Amino acid sequence: MATIQIKNVPEETYTVLRQRAALAHQSLQKYLLGHLIEVAGEPTINEILYRAGGRSGGSVTLKASTSTVRANRDSH
Secondary structure (H helix, E strand, O other), X not given: OOOOOOOOXXXXXXXXXXXXXXXXXXXXXXXXXXXXXXXXXXXXXXXXXXXXXOOOOOOOOHHHHHHHHXXXXXXX
């Protein structure tokens, strides 16, 4: 496993994180590792858009799709 070291953490930030770890009955390392794993497990919006941009398929414009949605709402 890799090791990460973060320097120059503001004292206030460190204190808050340490308190949250204690409330979760975890060491600061375990608490932060859990959050890092969670963050890395969720794709960023840029990653989602990049993957979506590589797909081929329909070519409906925003205007056309908006009109369709509005027409659908109005018919109900």
